[in-house]
Amino acid sequence: MTTRTDAFRFSEFGAPHVLRRETIELAAPAAGEIQIRHLAIGVNYIDVYHRQGVFAAQLPLPSGLGVEGIGIVTALGDGVRNFNIGDRVAYVGGPPNGYSTYRNLPAARALSVPDALHSETVAALVFKGLTVEYLIHRCVPVAKDDTVLFHAAAGGVGSIATQWLKHLGATVIGTVGSEEKAEIARANGCDHTIVYSREDFRARVTEITGGKGVRVVYDSVGADTFAKSLDCLAPRGTLVSFGEASGPVEPLNVASLGAKGSLFVTRPSIAHYTADRSEYEAAARNLFAAIEAGIVKAPNVSKYKLGDAAKAHEDMEARRTRGSIILIP
The missing domain is CATH 3.90.180.10 (Medium-chain alcohol dehydrogenases, catalytic domain)
Structure with missing residues (x-):
């Protein structure tokens, strides 16, 4: 039938x-x-x-x-x-x-x-929530007192992630496109917001962390943010590149990961985590x-x-x- x-x-x-x-x-x-x-x-x-x-x-x-x-x-x-x-x-x-x-x-x-x-x-x-679940619980498990940078913090995934990360006890730095979106991110628990249209997020992360960098960057933006995101990481930190809203990322010189602090980079897909x-x-x-x-x-x-x-x-x-x-x- x-x-x-x-x-x-x-x-x-x-x-x-x-x-x-x-x-x-x-x-x-x-x-x-x-x-x-x-x-x-x-x-x-x-x-x-x-x-x-x-x-x-x-x-x-x-x-x-x-x-x-x-x-x-x-x-x-x-x-x-x-x-x-x-x-x-x-x-x-x-x-x-x-x-x-x-x-x-x-x-x-x-x-x-x-x-x-x-x-x-x-x-x-459900889709965005399961994306956040695997990103912060299984891809790079976030623990209490970790500091993370989450790009597009006022978006669908970012809003859910910020709420959940705060419940875990993490310090959340979020990038957003406007002051209006910064208010949304803060309402969801974002500790520090960076309006990327008027601020250099790499410089601000350095300032916020006292030069230490963050344990993990979650980046769904891609081309516009990838290179600077690497510079935001603490030694042995991880860049999780899970989207490319601004365009595909340029080829990566793997040797640069060692020079920048023995960094890790992953490009996960929800398909492989479910x-x-x-x-x-x-x-x-x-x-x-x-x-x-x-x-x-x-x-x-x-x-x-x-x-x-x-x-x-x-x-x-x-x-x-x-x-x-x-x-x-």
Whole structure:
């Protein structure tokens, strides 16, 4: 049996206008899959990368878009034993088909959601929250009294990270693009804010730390910040480069890491930190518990109708949004 679904797809890489809304017949879920009716869909910068063709080698066209959402299970494929029709589940990853009213999803990517959590809150937090979970708990575990630099501290990931890092007892230095965003970062617990449009963040980090540098820099900006971020690290510190919003990073002279203090650099992907089912579920339990305890709250949430997905992309790329973006079918 097929299900009619409205879904955004694209047949060429490019600007938001390449997105086309189509009504298609969705086949019954295959073995090991579930079918869900979306309640809310998360929008993330990786969606922009997919649309632009940054990962063209892994994304054959035509393609759908969207790797995060929450919905109600409406059908089960053969062999699915751990979910039932009517269950509410969230997901991160899997084939990019999230911008849709209904979709099929590998059951291995589905996560049971506690009843106490609101669907829109989960959609606003699950991808970004699981990103923060692996960054600060498993990629470079942050401990009490560590000092960290987090770029884009008022963004969706940055806002969640700042809240969680403060709960861990870290000192958080955050870069932001405006005084308005600095206020947001401070409200989330940022100890020191640096408005990069008028301040040299490398000089300010040196000043704030008394020349010692920070244990870790979390950098999703890329080209504009990478080189100076290395200079912000204390000896044996780690630069975690997990995005490139300003463009790809220039090739790195590995020998320079020794000269700068035996530094470490990593380019992690959430896919590799959630590939194992047990690790994925444990990370989700950690995140959901943090949400229920009030440690992590949804940052400013911008809601768009599903039909306005292209507009959501335009606003996100123009930095007209703050916090999280979700689509409502």
